[in-house]
Amino acid sequence: MAYDEGLYELLKDDLADLQGLEEKRMFGGVAFMLNGNMLCGVHMDGAMYRVGKENEAAALAVPGAKPMAFTGRRMGGFIDAGPEAMAAEDARAALLHLALEYVTTLPPK
Template sequence: MAYDEGLAERIRARLGADPAISEKRMFGGLAFLHEGNMAVGVIGDELMVRVGPDATGAALDRPGARAFDFTGRPMRGWVVVASSALSEDEALDAWIEEGDSFAASLPPK
């Protein structure tokens, strides 16, 4: 599955040159990792975000978000955000910040 390179570029622009951030092809898309822990990624034209188990309910209440169900079983602590909810830079920024903050809270891999 191809991923939206435009969305990936928007993410790169926001994460900047942070040396803690790396990229890795995963799930047929592109993942952005903070010290080895996945923070956000792009699958198709959608954004996947690692929000953590405690924040999943609140994240699912936000526009365009749904449970990340890649294998037929929803993954706790992860959401997918529809591209239609990412047209505004402020919305994308908020999701990236949430995913990066959660990943940064985990021990480095």
């Protein structure tokens, strides 16, 4: 797998208290699904958070966050958290809060 094991453990610890969470390998990394909906995930250079289009501006204000563009095309509603964001507990908490705010509005799959 092409993802950073240390970031995986960090993100997994951030998610430890959530019910209805499962892991799924995808995009060369690991995605964390909440009630069947993608919440966040880890890849080689950082992590991604599904914050929804309504929360993108707030998420992009977090230091180290940038638009997600895996294939060179921007993925609306997803944020890429680089090393700066992943190293800061408050940045990860802010991004996770925004992702939970969005994903918990989605119907379970």
